[in-house]
Amino acid sequence: MRILYHLPLSPYSRKVRMVLAEKRLPFELRAEKIWERQDSYLELNPACTVPTLIEDNGLVIPDSRVICEYLEEAYPDTALISRAQPERVETRRLVAWFDEKFYQEATRNLYWEKQLKPALKLGSPDANALRAGYANLKQHLLYIGWLAEHRRWLAGSGLSVADFAAAAQLSTLDFMGDVDWSVSPAAKEWYARIKSRPSFRAILSDRVNGMTPPPHYTDLDF
Template sequence: MRILHHLPLSPACRKVRLALHEKRIPFELRAERIWERREEFLAMNPAGTVPVLEEENGLVIADSYAICEYLDEAYPDTPLLGRTHAERAEVRRLVAWFDDKFTREVTRNLYFEKQLKRMLGRGNPDAGALRAGYANLKPHIEYLGWLAETRAWLAGSQLSLADLAAAAHLSCLDYIGDIDWSLNDAMKDWYARVKSRPSFRPILGDRVSGLTPPQHYADLDF
């Protein structure tokens, strides 16, 4: 069986999980405590990060973007990177926006400080980082809302990896109660559509020991 090594509240891992489900590719989840730095895991990915995909033929692919590129090339029946050159360029731009810019300005300041930092044994959340994360979140919400208002999906007329990347980040922040869905109706409506897809159900069922999500987290109607 194909194995995805992951952390439940990792946006990068959730993006890959969503891509696998959208493509209807069967896989088994295996939680990896990256802070333990297991030798067997480091042999697969010396960077010591998740996600890591182990294919049935022994092929190992690390890094969420590399995995998603591989999946779109190896399993092209449900394309997630767009069909035309222009579509693919826009999908890649937006995936980079969320996986790089949003991660740096928001996710790292909120999810890392409030959740992952404790797991890694790196002390308490930094108040300055939290303030920066909340301040940075607002313009990102406005931009996401503009995309949702002006397009059928974030990158164009079809659901793409851009939607999955954005939803993966928002779902993790929503789990820890950091998204105010009243700030932008267009963003909320878009997320509700993504959240209602069958691929999202396993993610909405995730639970982390010692951390309970808000009541609306798994509610398809908020």
């Protein structure tokens, strides 16, 4: 069986988990403490990041964006990147937006400062980073809401990797209770649709030692 090395709250791991589940591809999860920099894992992924996917035939695929592109090429029956060129471009633009811009401006400022930094004993959270994270998260929610109001799904008419990229970032922050869904009812309605998909169920069942998600985290109707 294929193996996915991951961390439970890594948004990039969560994105790949949702794509695998949406394509109905079975896989085994293995948690990898990347900060320990184990030699065995470095041999698989010299960047020492998660996720890393190992296929049944031994093919090793690191990096969430590379993995998702590979899965789309290797298992095209459930298409998550449109065959229409404009929508393909928009899907990839939004995946880059959420993987890079959203993460740097919102997720990193909150997830890193509140969870990873203390856990790794790297000091106390930076108040300026937290303020920036919350302010940026509000703007990103408004943008997601705008997309949801003008399209059936974020990149266009069909569910795509872009939806999972956005949902992965938001689910990590929602687990920590950091998302104010009242900012954008349209974003909340879109996220509720994603939460209700079977491919999202395993994400909602994740638990992390020392952390308790808010009650609405697993509520499909909020």
